[in-house]
Amino acid sequence: MIAGYSADQIRDAEASEPDLLESGELMQRAAKGVAKVARARLWERGASRVVALVGPGNNGADALWAISRLAKKGFVASAVVHDTSVNEGQRAAEAAALARGARVIDGTSPDALDAIAGAEVVLDGITGLGGRPGLPPFAEHWVDAIYAGAYVIAVDTPSGQPVGGGEVRGDAVFADETVTFIAPKPVHLLPPTAAAAGLLTVVDIGVAPTGTPDLASLTPDDVPDLWPVPGPGDDKYRRGVLGVVAGGEQYTGAALLSTTAAVSAGAGMVRYVGTPTPESLVRSSVPEVVHGPGRVQAWVIGPGLDPSSRAKGAKAQLDVARDALASDLPVLLDAGGLDLLRDRREAPTLLTPHAGEAARMLGRLTGREVPREEVERDPAGAARELAGETGATVLLKGASTVLVPPEGQVLVQSTAPSWLATAGTGDVLAGVVGVLLASGLEPSLAGALGTLVHGEAARDANPGGPVRALAVAEEVGPAVARLLAASPR
Template structure:
């Protein structure tokens, strides 16, 4: 599992470690890792042209010391100091001793040097920075964008928020971010993640709390969560998921939700709604009921809302059930907030950014620009586990204290019906007995992998994604 910690937590861990180390040792560890990463990017260090963009913080010092190491290996290293009077003195002296030179940030000299660089090291702003780039850094950012240089960010790209992943203004886009001690939330959450490029973690010896601000599951984590039938299991012991979805206008939503549910680990799927004939025609193993949810038979979880139209009565009936419930699509619009908050059994909500904005009473752009804040606010407001879909899928536990980020998605999943498949899959994992946050996290992980397998570099439909869930499941458990 990859973990990310807030700036406050990282700073505290750094202070504790520095108290036990010789002065400057921690910065030297970071600089050594940064220099090694830069050397890997360059391939051939000797004769390469490296430009350091140096701010006033410690990451400017990291950049200077790393530049000194590269200069000693034969690179031509130039440092552009954005705040010369506050540049790290020790790092600047080390660079000069190694043969590096300093270029003024004013005028066109610095921009010309950037234009000739093979590699640019972004050490302008550290993890404590807020807001976008300051005005004096913008011309350099423009020059970097015009250049053909590879950009390596120190700890995180300048101009992005380390704790939230927000980008409030101009930011410098990196090809590689070398981060120290631990990931920061902004490196895993869009829109900041988009600026980070590849991320390389350098261990500098920090001792961090067991509980992180953000988690990203990996294959082994998901494999431990997925249900495995025991020898004595039958279809009912494995769990039964109910699907209340679809309408005369959107029968396909029901079919796709059932498709996801059938591949999610539960032993049986019950369907209620007006799309029974379409469901049976595609999946004859489905248990279809002509009555409402109360007359469908026993289930261990419900999925309600995909393609439901304006069927508020069914949504209300499902919310009254004393089993875990997943609410998606039209169900999010139709569900009474008070009814969701009053539930004692687990609830999972799966909005995309537009639906989340409507639930929060804000503009969609606010959700997309502050995804971490939005998912936490929704989880706290509704007392539900919230899976916020999008370029970065985030899962917040009920109340919003713990958040997971899904690393497996692909932009090809932005296709009609994909979310219906995800809802069925997550609902089935709920029926199989997974806690709400694990069911949502594992479903997002498998769904993302299935999307990758289905697309394989080309467009894919939601039904293709459903067909690849089994392959994604196998890839996880066999890793």
């Protein structure tokens, strides 16, 4: 698991080591980490010219100390500084940098822009944890002057981007790489700001955050610990029966995709409730499935479901969905099923919208116009709002999928291949996550684990190339086996 912490949690961690903090030891360790990465990138490029953009805080001091180390190693190192007189740590760093042969340039002088434009590697030390969204005005022309082919390394955070995550700032720093300290912060992990942080390197400076991480990301290594593996005493009922209310006379395939995925993911049993056409398709293609309502441990409601349909069997199907919503069982609502949620549920409830569906739901619930772009600009913010409005956990699908419970830790999964953006893969995801809900996992964890395995199955189905949803569904079982075998319990 990759654990992310808020700026406050990181500051608390630093404060828990007052001796290391006050002696400047933490800063030295941070600067050493930055210098090491910068040196590697300079060598890889056969480059020699590096410049640091130095803001007024400790983030600037980190960058200055890194420049001093790089100058000592013989690189052509410069620092463009805002005002080193305001920060004691910076004055010492500036003296060391000068003594080791670096140039320290007043940020308001014309030389500053030439030094920036001529650098092959740029260290962004404008702001870090103390940064507010948007670039400080003194740094705007610095950032504009960066040569387009330069490799930009952000020190701790890409300056001007919101440290706590949120809307990406087009006028702020977009780094190729960020070297952060102690642990990742929301800006590094959440969409869309993660893209502005680039490649992420976390440097251990000898202090550890405490408390529950603000956010987390599951990795393949987590699968053996989390995936519900049956024991010798388990039967199909104990493993979890999943009820699937999906498909209709129009979207027939959704039923096939979600039930195939559920069977492939290892459901104890899958019950299907549909209308005649998808039902006959499921009967002929997924023989493991049992038909009609009955006892289940969780429900998936909505893939390919049209709540306004008047087709034969549609009313009976909808009645089952409504009964399920009124029950105390875990329910996953997807696609058409999202429109059925009218009241808050006490039982575990997971909504799995994409951006357009989330916007529509937010519009319906808040009475204001919510364009899809608003959700895309700040997916975690939108998911948080939707979770607040509904009391449900929200799994907002996208290139990065964010999972936001009404309270507590946010999860983000970002490793699925882009080929997965194709019709039907959402139906597959619903089936996989449904199985995890039926086995007793709580919605956030079920959603994150299912999302991770869904991405892995897509990669396995056709490494590096396009995938069809049915192939992903069928690959889920083998992907689980591979992930379980990679690090056995």
